[in-house]
Amino acid sequence: MADQNLDFMIEAEQLTKVYGSFTAIKDITFRCRPGEIVGFLGPNGAGKTTTMRILTGYMPPTSGTAYIGGHDTISDSIAARQHLGYLPETVPLYPEMTVEGFLAYVARIRRLEGVWERVDDVLEAVDLLDRAESYIGALSKGMRQRVGLAQALIHNPAVLILDEPTIGLDPRQVVELRALIKELGQSHTILLSTHILSEVEQICDRVITVIDGRIWADMPLADIIAGEGEHFLSLHLAGADNTTTAQLETIPGVLGVQEGENGRYTLSFTGRDETRTTVAETVVNQAWGLLELTVDKVSLESVFLSKLKEAEEARVDIYLQAAEEESEFDESPAAEKTAEQELETAEQHLPDTAEEAGESSTVHDSPSDTKE
Amino acid sequence: MRNIWIIARRELGAIFVGPIAYVFSIGMLLFTGLIFAVQISVPVIQGGPAPTISGILGTFTFVSLFALPAVTMRLVSEEQQSGTIELLMTYPLRDNEVVIGKWLAGFIFYAFVTAFTLIYALILVRFGNPDLGPMVSAYVGTLLWGAALVGIGVLTSAMTENQIVAFIVAVMINLLFYLSFLVSNFLATGLPPALSGIGTVFEELSLQTHLTNFLNGLVTATDLLYFFIVAAVSLFAAARVLESKRWR
Numbered sequence: 001m002a003d004q005n006l007d008f009m010i011e012a013e014q015l016t017k018v019y020g021s022f023t024a025i026k027d028i029t030f031r032c033r034p035g036e037i038v039g040f041l042g043p044n045g046a047g048k049t050t051t052m053r054i055l056t057g058y059m060p061p062t063s064g065t066a067y068i069g070g071h072d073t074i075s076d077s078i079a080a081r082q083h084l085g086y087l088p089e090t091v092p093l094y095p096e097m098t099v100e101g102f103l104a105y106v107a108r109i110r111r112l113e114g115v116w117e118r119v120d121d122v123l124e125a126v127d128l129l130d131r132a133e134s135y136i137g138a139l140s141k142g143m144r145q146r147v148g149l150a151q152a153l154i155h156n157p158a159v160l161i162l163d164e165p166t167i168g169l170d171p172r173q174v175v176e177l178r179a180l181i182k183e184l185g186q187s188h189t190i191l192l193s194t195h196i197l198s199e200v201e202q203i204c205d206r207v208i209t210v211i212d213g214r215i216w217a218d219m220p221l222a223d224i225i226a227g228e229g230e231h232f233l234s235l236h237l238a239g240a241d242n243t244t245t246a247q248l249e250t251i252p253g254v255l256g257v258q259e260g261e262n263g264r265y266t267l268s269f270t271g272r273d274e275t276r277t278t279v280a281e282t283v284v285n286q287a288w289g290l291l292e293l294t295v296d297k298v299s300l301e302s303v304f305l306s307k308l309k310e311a312e313e314a315r316v317d318i319y320l321q322a323a324e325e326e327s328e329f330d331e332s333p334a335a336e337k338t339a340e341q342e343l344e345t346a347e348q349h350l351p352d353t354a355e356e357a358g359e360s361s362t363v364h365d366s367p368s369d370t371k372e
Numbered sequence: 373m374r375n376i377w378i379i380a381r382r383e384l385g386a387i388f389v390g391p392i393a394y395v396f397s398i399g400m401l402l403f404t405g406l407i408f409a410v411q412i413s414v415p416v417i418q419g420g421p422a423p424t425i426s427g428i429l430g431t432f433t434f435v436s437l438f439a440l441p442a443v444t445m446r447l448v449s450e451e452q453q454s455g456t457i458e459l460l461m462t463y464p465l466r467d468n469e470v471v472i473g474k475w476l477a478g479f480i481f482y483a484f485v486t487a488f489t490l491i492y493a494l495i496l497v498r499f500g501n502p503d504l505g506p507m508v509s510a511y512v513g514t515l516l517w518g519a520a521l522v523g524i525g526v527l528t529s530a531m532t533e534n535q536i537v538a539f540i541v542a543v544m545i546n547l548l549f550y551l552s553f554l555v556s557n558f559l560a561t562g563l564p565p566a567l568s569g570i571g572t573v574f575e576e577l578s579l580q581t582h583l584t585n586f587l588n589g590l591v592t593a594t595d596l597l598y599f600f601i602v603a604a605v606s607l608f609a610a611a612r613v614l615e616s617k618r619w620r
Contacts, residue, residue, distance in 0.1 A: 056462040059618050081464040092455030096389040097382075108378045109463050151459070 006070050009034050009083075009159050009189035010055060015064035017050050024050040025213040028064070032206075034158070037185040039204035040193035047213040048193040049089055052163050055191070056086045069158050082110075085152030085188075089163040091144055095137025099128060099147055102136060103154060110155040122150045126180070142173040149177070153184070160184065162192040166199060178203055232296040233279060235265040238289030247286065251278050263291075375465050379473025380480065383447065387481050396443050397485050400435060407431045408492050422500050425507050426587040428492050429514045433583060436482070436521060437550055441542035443481060444525025445535045447474040448614070452533035461618070471611045475526045475603070482518035486511070506589030513586020516599035517579065521546060523606030530610040546579070549602070553578035 010032040017024045025047035032038045040048050054061045057073040057080055066073045069083035094102055100119050107115040123129045126146040131139065136147060145168065152160060165181065166174045182203050184190060194200060200207050209217040237244065240263045248257045248267060253275030255268045269275045276295065283290050387393050411423035448471075451457040460470060496502050521542075528542040529535075556575035575581050579602075582595040 053458075058458055058462050078464045078466070081462055084462065086459070086462045088455065088458045090455050092458060094382075094386065094454075094456060096386055101385075105378065105382050106463070109375065109465060111374075 006034065008032060008067075009036075009069055010038075010161075010191055011067040012051065012055065013065045013067075015051060015054055015061045015066060017047075017054060017059070018062045023213055025054075025210075028210070028213075028215055030208055030215065030218055032189050032191060034189050035186065036206060037181070037190045037192070037204045039200035039207045040191055040210065041195065041197070041200050041207050042193075042210035043195055046210045048210055049163055050213075051210070052086075052161050052191070052193060056084060056161055057081055058086075082155075083158045085155065085157040085160045087145075087148045087152045087160075087162045087165055089167075091148035093136045093144060093147060095135065097136055098133050099123070099136060099139070100132040102147065103150055106151045107154050112155055118154055122154045125153060126150045127176070142169045145169060145173075145177070149180075156188075158189060160188050160190045160192075162190065164193055164195075166194070166196065231269055233267040233269060233276065234292065234294045234296060235267065235279070235283070235290075236292035237263040237265065237283065238291055239263075240265075240288050244286075244288060247282065248279065251275065251282060254279070375469040376473040376476060379465070379470055380476035383474055383477030384480060386446075386450075387443065387477060390446070392442055392446075393481065396439055397488070399439060400432060400485055401488055403435050404428050404432050404489055404492065408495075412495075422502070423496065424502060425489075425493050425496060426510050428489055429510050430587060432486070432489055433514055433517045436518065437546045437579075438543055440478075440482065440518070440521045441525050441528070441539045441546065444478045444522055444542065445529055445539040447478060447526055448529040448610070449533050449535045449538045452617075453535070457617075461614075467611045467614045468607075471526060471530065471607050471614060474529075475522055475607055475610075478522035478525060479519055482522060483515060486514055486518065503589070506587075509589050509591050510587050512591065513583050513595070516586070516596065517583050520579065520599045520602035520606070523603035523610075524549075527606040527610040527613070530613045549577065549579045551578070553580050 008031040010030075012028050012030050015028040016026050028047070028051055030038075040051070042048050050059075053059045055066050055068065055073065057068075057077045060074050068080040071077075071080035071083065073080045097105070100116075100123070103119045103122060104115050107118050112118050119132075120129070123132055126149050128143060128146055128150065131143060136144065139147065145165065149162070149165065152162070162181070166177050169177060178199065181190065181192065185203070185205075192203070206220050207217070208215060235248075244265070245257050245259050248254060248265065253270050253272055255270065258266045258268075260266065267279065269279075280290075280293060283293070408423070408428055411427050414420060415422055448457075451460060461467075493507060497504075524545050525538075525542045528545065529538040531541070532538050552574045556571040556573075556578070559571035559574065576598075582598045585592055585595050
């Protein structure tokens, strides 16, 4: 097994992968400590899968090195792969095999003692014991996903790499799988990719955001959210008068006050607790009739979306610049068009991601009881 | 070794699940059965030499040039097409082990089907008085032939994720190897004696040349080595092809 005293179970050093003229990832560097659940977040096509394939030893990087449990994924590939469980994005499985037959096959490859006990254990962990004798081809997408997870878990690896593990599952399965991953995180180092933001918020200790093949942010979740300067307070007052706005503005820490309809106010403030208590005191002392006082949390989603927008704008700027320079030499509108297309894709990205995030958070709030 | 057997075992299971294995087996038995029926009828009606097992195995090996690629085409292609190769290549297995395991499964299947022809051998032994030596050597040659063809099949299957392409390329390579003795025959008549060496090269390259010795009861080191080399080179190339796919 992997040396448990290692500082880092997953290490990526300046990974770059170039396909022909297309650079899929560039200078990806990060490390994961033992027992950490790290989210790998980014829009589709950002290079998440490529990075994961390099870490699993499926493909070598064009340059850079990767280590799993302290073993180089190229020069010491077999040892690295022994410490690794991998769930690929598409969950490829053999449809003609039974669930237990396939898992026993993996257990034998993994050289496990007591193959059938391990198969039973892992089937129990993913809640598939009753389908052990079914053919994989006859399983639903969600069950196949769990078989995929079972084959990744069977040798109790130190490192788990999961490529979009919850994609295609129904709401109940998503909730269950997230709980399972969280539980596994206590004894495994997990790197999981997703483009669903609420998933990251729920499961991960740390988030690495990848956009266009580069790391945009790598920090604990709390830091990402706290790092944003402005926080908001919503006030709903029954007895506000025309001095309210002015008085609220004088409270230390309040950056601005916006008056809404029917006694609603939105305060932007620095996020410090003292400011909130002072606001509450003032409201009570002035007898403005407090109906509601809430803190609007900055969600990871909004932070991510703004990052994404920044990235897309930066990219579009580069294209526009290039287009301008080019048009000085030749009058063809082709370059201009590329920039426009880029803008379009940028716009398409945003609602898409927001929608998915919104969708899955509703799911979390009200887990449905649908049986598969 | 253990890994090779684990792969081969799974692969054998997959071969017998699909219909191709059964179509192949039935076809082979049909062809050899027809030939056998004709071979034992003719001496009875017209008189003449008693049939030998070589005639049956000659048919068997010839048909397998076209039919065996249908069995071997999926060995690696299927994994590439379905994506299971991604799992396989991230398990702690060496590319060589994967390739040899696949080959072993194909070879065991071929040997299994070959074993059905023992029925004809038993009939010949029961009702005639054939020489056992040539019979054994004919079977050794038939198995070696299969080892080489399965090797070529694994190679073409590793090259593409398209099973049809793997099939066609394997049949073409098989035929090139098989027919090269025709080239040598042609050259033998058309070339000055000084260049007859070229003809010999083509003759030695031919699968048929080396099988004929076995079928005639002649076991030589050259023939053994020939089939071994064809299988080994194919598998070595297949492993390198698989390895190179990682870099694309």
